[in-house]
Amino acid sequence: MIEVLIQRALPDLGGSAIPPFHDVRSARDWLKLLPMINVPVAHDEISQAIAQLNQSRLAALESLKIIEQFRESVHTLQDAIISKLINKPLPLSTEEQALWDAVDRLWLCMETTYARGWHAACNNEIGITEFLPLLAERTLYYSCKQHCHLAHIYRKPSEAQWRQIFAYYELAKAQHIEKLKARDSLIQISGVTTPESIFLHALLFSAANPHQYTFKQQIWLNNRLEILATRSSLSPIAQTLPNRPALYIDLQAPSSPMRRQGERYDSELEIDTYSLAQVIIKRIKLLRMGEMPDKIGLGTELSPQTAEELLRDLYRAWCEHPTERALPRRESQRYLEAGTGLSNLHFWLAKNNFAPPPQTEQYMSSTELMQIRMFGQTSARSSAMPVNVIETQQWQINNETAQGICLQRARDGQQRIQLHQLMMLADGKTQLLGQVRWLAETHDQREIGIELLPGMPEAACIRAQDAARFGQGDFTKVVMLGALPALKSPATLLLPPGWFRQGRLLDYWDGHQLNRIRLVSLLGRGVDYERVHFVPSGGL
Template structure:
């Protein structure tokens, strides 16, 4: 097989088997790479690439699904898969650029210049997105290549010319400008803080909403918080106030997009489904609404600046994501069933419950004499130590070469700086591996000082008594503007559900009123106390 011959490549495409992912990916890589080296006639080269686009998109998605659900360490077995996927995206962007340059001398594809520009921008952006998907830091120069593809499209005068793109789920068409803006929107969406499914939806929605955004060369008089772009810099959008004046400076306007997102929420309230709004038939109403809320400000309201400015810090932070260990470090002892309810207080017999089905080491129900850390070591509940990079009132940026514990997006963690007074609760907001194998994470600290309580759903039948489970209470604090809230295991929240909470030696019935924060393994909920019935 001559992968440098367009006719032979074209005849090979129908025989490719999608079920044989690795084999098909290897063939597609040879076709794209072979034609890139051979420099065939531009029209023949373009014909092969266009015919291959659907199968390339399908196979690339299958390959990337192998690492999309968890951050990918550089020394992982799937690191080679990432490099193969990235290499194919990169060669596709180079191929469309090469066709445009080659045809500039021949003039056979004059009517395809906008398509060549749009494809080049799109595939240059896919390289960036693949690193986001793997939660890996971006290699130097990737943004520069994206900006160069945009500048090349701008020089054609066809930046806003829409071309057919069957892979664009909603519009089935896209301009080079829209392809570029879609990439910028993905970058604004905190991609390192998204799960594989969330990033997939964000990429789709970025294409859906890109037509409502614009880039302008006029930057004078704009507010410093408006997003801007420097085509000569190796990064994406930044607040204009942080950028130096240059001929490559552009201002970003997402105000129309803000109105579009508001219109989507209005239609949600009217019962319109996400699928009918072009958001996808794999998105539930609740999931779509939550994700759009998180995108509304960065996409539509420009940069708000950090609510709590970060400052560089040094030191270490103790952190654990184990539910039982979090409670142990907050209260200094293991969780036990309340004695007054006549249930067993044997730690051994209740271990399966407290660890949500996982096995844990046997231990006495009380801790005697030894230091807190020594007790934690005996029970296997020791916190890992992370280096502190910077911090704000709202959270921490930490780094560590990972050991045994594997973190997930939106997971509840317990943490305490070594010089801190309290063990606090936090949520993992983003994760990213650097090329040196060090993992960086951002942790949002839940405001307030937590304490351990025992909780259980109210029995559905008289006389039925479910065991309590460990939960956390964050008391109201006017100074911190914190309301009372409970941290319960994931899936517990249902509006108006009643739970029993044992705290401070007494039991109280609470009605859950609002889901304040939903995490991977927890629900933070608001509640109201139910007055006891009169005798």
């Protein structure tokens, strides 16, 4: 049985490649000469060296000592490359995709090195057998790294990737080493973990739906899981909150954890979420009592309020997970048009039914004022009305609720999408506005979840009073959302990022009349907009 698992999980040994070092000492000297200040060159060189190490006949113990020396440098270079991909819209550009692929290849190389050592230990190679728990932990660690790296570009692990990490865990379990501790200097708090904890890390990360989180939030979640995963376990029957179904996995059908609904099978294991619930509830209470996140093991990356919100999300995803939704989804096969970009959405709404704002001499645009001062008149080109091309894309509705819509379409590069981006949806004569709440990709499909914003959208233009005093009287194209008394939602403006300042006075043009308004409060923001409550502020 173990022989079958070894063959299924671990790579073959042997090879004919010659790495640029032949033992630990020469590898240490090679690493000292690596130009770490030149990240692209250093990243490429260390990737090639480890790939050659994986295809060489170097002794397994020697390979283990070498790769352990390389770990810190590898992670430093990986972080430097990944920082260039933070919050990039999808699909990635050609250059961005090349960077992402380079990071993915290096994580795979690290996984392969430890997996080869694991294979050698299974063959009782001299000197390596005693490191079996460490090799299993490191192999699972870098397999988990690949899963998390996929989430950075909101891509789901493939079936093959799930099968691989499950195969590693099954082998560790068959060898009775899944609960044995291994030292790991990259585990920030305790420095010790087990193969099962790393496997649970990958499972709980996936169950948390990371596709709804920003890169910063995903990193926070990863760091917290180093501890949270050690507070859980896998067993045929696990403890859960009262009247709550368990999260479980099926070793015969590798995938993200599922919610228990039917009968149990021998190949299934449940995740202990009761202990997780206790840990999370305790920290939420401490945050509400005024404790700072870093004092209770929650790091310094997030504010107390944001950390509490994420803990509540994790509690619902892992521990409560009700079997029925508060708002049921309605399946649909309809298509609709979707557009992004605040200015683009303004033109879409303004098409054929919005008069441009008046331009008086007092409030001429800054460009026109400059031309008058320099040439005595405005140019014919600037006075001509621009031709605005409205950019939209067709999406299919997968399902919908009263507060959101799930859309899908084939992956392509026609429209780049980003988390928390403003998007308008049009179905016939109905137009709705929302923000991208989550997004996920497979090899050929893209799905996005749209959280609808209350109110019917209308085109509008605004002009800042404080800017007008300096001769900058240009109007800015925005969108207004009408009030919805039934939802206690006031009329709001969607402004470009950075526009909100409490009490700021604006000239407001609705297509018919010029009024003066005052900004009251910021109700929400995304990557390309701010949603602001406003009130009238007298006549002009």
